[in-house]
Amino acid sequence: MITDPELDGEWDTAERAEPAEPLAPRERAAAAAARPWLWALGGVVVASAVWAGGLYALGDRLAAPTVAYRATKNLCADFKAQSLSGITGDLRKRPVNKEVSHPAVDAAACVMNNVPDSPGDFYVYVNTELHKKADPATEFDVPSVDDLANVGDLRTEEVPDLGERAVMTSWAGEQGLNLKVLDGGAVFNLRVFATTFSEKGGRPATDSNAVQAAMVQDVRELMAALRK
Structure with a gap:
């Protein structure tokens, strides 16, 4: 147990320092005038240490992230959409593909119906x-422009066991769905809009829960395909 050395005497030294000689009045005045400068210097040193420590602690956030995924050259080819296609019918008959490479972000997009x-x-x-x-x-957590356009009609919930973080946002009575995933320095977005969940053109009726489960599975497979 750590105790106060002044109470039990365990930290006493073998020899105690002799009392200092009293200062003359003029010397006491000079010493008193010097003390504020010593305190100020001490404050600067402590503040500098805290600032430097803060920068050190912040270094990981300021550093460029390690990206765990490769840039795709054809997202429509990498995104198989097998689970969604099992519900909606084949989505890959005439997909539209786009890629953008920038020093800060490599982005790709694919549109299907x-x-x-x-x-x-x-x-x-x-x-x-x-x-x-x-x-x-x-x-x-910053909403997209599309999400902002649906303010007042949004519902967002966390999706467990998918990347570092994943959220599902729904709107328009859950006919609009967006799955957003953060993982390894990358962000994945999958947005689905259904004009109807009822049977149409030979496509069986479905529901929002089935579509959301298919979205999670298809994004999981896309992440695995692009993982370095």
């Missing part, structure tokens, strides 16, 4: 962002 030659009833948009300069975790 289940009836390519006429208005479909399921529209799918998937995109990936590989952040090479800054950790995307700091902005993960």
